[in-house]
Amino acid sequence: QVQLVESGGGLEQAGGSLRLSCAASGNIFSGNTMGWYRQAPGNERELVATITSGGTTNYADSVKGRFTISRDNAKNTAYLQMSSLKPEDTAVYYCYIKQWVTRMDYWGKGTLVTVSS
Numbered sequence: 001q002v003q004l005v006e007s008g009g010g011l012e013q014a015g016g017s018l019r020l021s022c023a024a025s026g027n028i029f030s031g032n033t034m035g036w037y038r039q040a041p042g043n044e045r046e047l048v049a050t051i052t053s054g055g056t057t058n059y060a061d062s063v064k065g066r067f068t069i070s071r072d073n074a075k076n077t078a079y080l081q082m083s084s085l086k087p088e089d090t091a092v093y094y095c096y097i098k099q100w101v102t103r104m105d106y107w108g109k110g111t112l113v114t115v116s117s
Contacts, residue, residue, distance in 0.1 A: 002026040002106040006095045009111030012085055016115075020080040022095030022108060031100040034071055034078040038091035038113075045094065051078060063089075085115045 008020040022034065035050030035058075049069040050058045057069055066085075071078040078095060095108040 002028060002097060002099070002104075004095045004097060004106055004108035006093065006108045006111040009093060009113045011114045011116065014085060014087055014115055014117050016085050017081070017083045018085065018113060019082070020093055020095075020111060020113075022078045022080075024076040024078075024095075024097050024106075028076050028097070029099050029101045030073075033098045033100070035096055035098075036069065036078075036080045036093055037096060038089075038093045039110075040088075040091040043091075048093065049080060082113070085113075087115050087117045089113060090115050 003025050005023050008018060012018050031053055033050050033052045036048040037045050038048050039045040047060050048063055049067055051069045051071050053073055066083050068081040092110040092112050094110045096105055098105050
Protein backbone atom coordinates (compact mmCIF):
# COMPACT_ATOMS: atom_id res chain seq x y z
CA GLN A 1 0.00 0.00 0.00
CA VAL A 2 1.08 3.57 -0.70
CA GLN A 3 0.08 6.73 1.10
CA LEU A 4 0.39 10.28 -0.25
CA VAL A 5 0.26 13.40 1.86
CA GLU A 6 0.03 16.81 0.24
CA SER A 7 0.92 20.10 1.88
CA GLY A 8 1.47 23.72 0.94
CA GLY A 9 -1.91 24.84 -0.29
CA GLY A 10 -3.57 28.03 0.84
CA LEU A 11 -4.72 31.47 -0.18
CA GLU A 12 -2.56 33.61 -2.42
CA GLN A 13 -3.08 36.75 -4.44
CA ALA A 14 -2.93 36.76 -8.22
CA GLY A 15 0.66 37.02 -9.37
CA GLY A 16 1.95 35.33 -6.24
CA SER A 17 3.59 31.98 -5.68
CA LEU A 18 2.92 28.80 -3.75
CA ARG A 19 4.83 25.55 -3.39
CA LEU A 20 3.05 22.24 -2.96
CA SER A 21 4.71 19.14 -1.58
CA CYS A 22 3.65 15.51 -1.84
CA ALA A 23 5.30 12.90 0.35
CA ALA A 24 4.81 9.27 -0.61
CA SER A 25 5.29 6.42 1.82
CA GLY A 26 4.76 2.70 1.89
CA ASN A 27 5.73 0.10 -0.69
CA ILE A 28 7.19 2.31 -3.41
CA PHE A 29 9.07 0.90 -6.36
CA SER A 30 11.86 2.85 -7.99
CA GLY A 31 10.12 3.13 -11.35
CA ASN A 32 7.17 5.45 -11.03
CA THR A 33 5.54 8.65 -12.18
CA MET A 34 4.42 11.28 -9.70
CA GLY A 35 2.23 14.16 -10.58
CA TRP A 36 -0.40 16.70 -9.80
CA TYR A 37 -3.96 16.99 -10.99
CA ARG A 38 -6.46 19.65 -10.01
CA GLN A 39 -10.20 19.99 -9.86
CA ALA A 40 -12.05 23.27 -9.73
CA PRO A 41 -15.71 23.45 -8.62
CA GLY A 42 -17.97 22.18 -11.38
CA ASN A 43 -15.05 21.00 -13.49
CA GLU A 44 -13.50 17.63 -14.16
CA ARG A 45 -10.16 16.70 -12.69
CA GLU A 46 -7.39 17.78 -15.05
CA LEU A 47 -3.70 17.10 -15.41
CA VAL A 48 -1.34 19.78 -14.16
CA ALA A 49 2.10 18.21 -14.36
CA THR A 50 3.90 14.89 -14.09
CA ILE A 51 7.47 13.78 -13.52
CA THR A 52 8.98 10.34 -13.88
CA SER A 53 11.53 8.87 -11.53
CA GLY A 54 14.04 9.58 -14.29
CA GLY A 55 13.13 13.25 -14.30
CA THR A 56 11.07 13.53 -17.48
CA THR A 57 8.40 16.17 -17.05
CA ASN A 58 5.09 16.95 -18.70
CA TYR A 59 2.89 20.02 -18.22
CA ALA A 60 -0.58 21.14 -19.13
CA ASP A 61 -0.48 24.02 -21.61
CA SER A 62 -2.28 26.23 -19.11
CA VAL A 63 0.61 26.08 -16.62
CA LYS A 64 3.66 25.90 -18.89
CA GLY A 65 6.17 28.58 -18.01
CA ARG A 66 4.48 29.27 -14.66
CA PHE A 67 4.61 25.96 -12.78
CA THR A 68 7.60 23.70 -12.21
CA ILE A 69 7.42 20.12 -11.00
CA SER A 70 10.38 18.46 -9.35
CA ARG A 71 11.09 15.51 -7.09
CA ASP A 72 13.49 14.10 -4.57
CA ASN A 73 13.67 10.37 -5.19
CA ALA A 74 15.52 9.71 -1.95
CA LYS A 75 12.59 11.22 -0.05
CA ASN A 76 9.86 9.95 -2.40
CA THR A 77 8.61 13.51 -2.48
CA ALA A 78 7.35 15.61 -5.37
CA TYR A 79 7.03 19.36 -5.46
CA LEU A 80 5.00 21.79 -7.51
CA GLN A 81 6.33 25.33 -7.59
CA MET A 82 3.53 27.59 -8.77
CA SER A 83 4.32 31.14 -9.85
CA SER A 84 2.41 33.93 -11.54
CA LEU A 85 -0.75 32.48 -10.08
CA LYS A 86 -4.08 33.32 -11.66
CA PRO A 87 -7.59 33.14 -10.22
CA GLU A 88 -8.30 30.30 -12.65
CA ASP A 89 -5.64 28.23 -10.87
CA THR A 90 -8.03 27.99 -7.92
CA ALA A 91 -8.75 24.31 -7.34
CA VAL A 92 -8.13 21.33 -5.14
CA TYR A 93 -4.74 19.93 -6.13
CA TYR A 94 -4.28 16.19 -5.92
CA CYS A 95 -0.98 14.38 -5.88
CA TYR A 96 -0.72 10.94 -7.42
CA ILE A 97 1.82 8.23 -8.04
CA LYS A 98 1.71 5.54 -10.70
CA GLN A 99 3.90 2.53 -10.09
CA TRP A 100 5.12 1.07 -13.34
CA VAL A 101 5.66 -2.49 -12.06
CA THR A 102 2.21 -2.89 -10.56
CA ARG A 103 0.44 -0.34 -12.82
CA MET A 104 -1.35 0.87 -9.69
CA ASP A 105 -2.30 4.51 -9.10
CA TYR A 106 -2.54 6.07 -5.67
CA TRP A 107 -3.98 9.47 -4.82
CA GLY A 108 -3.64 11.96 -2.03
CA LYS A 109 -6.62 13.60 -0.37
CA GLY A 110 -5.94 16.94 -2.01
CA THR A 111 -4.94 20.40 -0.92
CA LEU A 112 -6.92 23.55 -1.68
CA VAL A 113 -5.30 26.39 -3.56
CA THR A 114 -7.25 29.64 -3.74
CA VAL A 115 -6.02 32.56 -5.83
CA SER A 116 -7.71 35.88 -5.26
CA SER A 117 -7.89 38.60 -7.90
